[in-house]
Amino acid sequence: MRRTHSAARYVNIRSARATLRARKRDGMAALRAENDRLRDRERLRDDIVATVSHELRTPLTSIRALGELMLGSPDMDADQRDMFLRIVVAETERLTRLAEQVLDLTALDAGDGGWDDADIDIGALIVDVMAGMTGVFAERGIAVATHQPPCPAIVRVDADRLRQVLVNLLSNAVKFVPESEGRIDIALTLARQDVTVRVSDNGPGVPLEDRPHVFARFRQGGNAATRPPGKGLGLFISRRIIERAGGRMWLEAPPDQGACFGFSLPLAAGAGGAGRIDQ
Template sequence: MDKQIAIIALDDEPNILSAFQRLFFNESFQIFTTTDYKQALEVLDKENIKIVLSDQRMPDIDGVDFLKMVKERKPDVVRMLITGHTDIKAAEDAINVGQVYSFINKPWNTDELKATISRALKHYDLVVENRKLFEATIAKNEDLEILNRKLKNMYEVQKEFTSTVSHELRTPLASIKSTVDLVLSKTAGELNEDQVKFLSKAKNNVDRLGRLINDILDLTKLESGKTKLNIEFNDLQPLIAEVVDIQKILAQEKGLFLDHQLPEKLVKIPFDADKMHQVFNNLIGNAIKFTKEGGITVFCGDYTDSNYIKICIKDTGPGISPDDQDKLFHKFQQLGESTSQVGGTGLGLAICKEIIERHGGKIWVESKVGQGSTFCFILPVTERRGAYGKEE
């Protein structure tokens, strides 16, 4: 089988060229030798050349200029200049501007030359491999960018859809609710016991649907950054005390205690009071909803970083397994059968997470199955300039 040409050698001295032929006679590749640079370029265009060796001083072209032409045609090919002592300056310049990989001094030592050529062949393979990897990475990146753009578009469409549908549902729902309320108030005539029972059931479901729509709208607005937080520096303690007072009635109805163990005053921090109301209502509401015995305590936890305050809501409920703890803060996540018995839509914690994170804080749960749960969050004590969003 014919050996492939991998090296071209250009020199005006035929005895140098035949020395090259002898040197590489036993190799697995062929060396093409010529005294004519145009012929060398023709072979370069046709063959899969890895190295080009060129003499510096020749009658019709000098080596550096010839290698520059090689570089322009095939930039990956390793270019080497054969020089005498007097040409060293030209060779150095050529290396510095990147036209030449290395140079071979005349007269050369055969072993050294073979080692240099073998290094140059490896260098060529590496350069080609690198280029392939680089091109593959760029292609992958482009694919990823296209995919990313598609996903973003889909996400935008989905958000827009959710928000529009929810808005559109609100109006007919309000009309159903007022009609049911009107009939229930007996303004339109007396009702028998069954009619009151059925209408009350309808009213409960309408209310539930209303809450769900509001939650979805809330969450979509928070996620898209459309909700502007109304930030003021205040003490969280009275807000917590107020939510505790309201929810205490519910807790007592279930035979549960609900206490807070907070200092008289907490450090003043920046927060949106309505949004923090929502957070405490859901966390305390959840604790009451899922606890059968014992009760709930709200307290101010220790936190290593004094730039934050930490608040915890601890219950004596069923506890949450480690697997479930990760899912809880995602939308529509409700765990186990307990939930189907107590109602809710599974958006509460996702909303809490958005609200806390928009304040620059973090929320998490610490729990063991059978040993209750403690939901904790931290909030920064200083304002995050420009971080609270703009309303459209």
């Protein structure tokens, strides 16, 4: 009887030790994961500080130089003064965009995006965004075409965030298409469980070596001397917004020149596309 009791006690001790070892392993794994997360956030902070410092320098220098020129030349020609003022306005808009993107980036990274999800018709939102960018397209002489199914495509998402994604993708296309010969197509297709949006253009496309990093933050592809200005945040933020809404975003390589960015989102509950699929 005593031997049986001792054996049971020995088994219990071994079991307790095994449990403690497992808890220790789990605790160490959790601690390592938390340390990795903190290191990633610290690297992000350093990247933001370095990038913002660099990006702020050029527009601030330009604004100060032009301001000093106008201040020191009260008799400056009106046309030249207007040109300088337009440059100042453009540079302040650039600073505003940078500030907004950095705020978006930090909010997304902290998991605090201030979301206001609702059921919206993504097709109607596309029409609204396109209308708001009509002046941009006209200024560059860009031909724009949209393709949508006749029925609504309802998704549950923050409308302002989704608008931001669409504006980012369209603005990105505007920057790269040839002036007066540019073409941008935005196509919406509806399936049983989700909706897909593709924004394609006839620009130079994304170089093969840059494609794996196209959605990385603070990364811009192509030749630094010839590529349009930017911070390398728009696509990263857009993808994070889409993923937060339960979708995914990708880059396609069309058979001819140009780029095509696509994303898909799940249809809202009760809004399945059965019987109305765009093939």
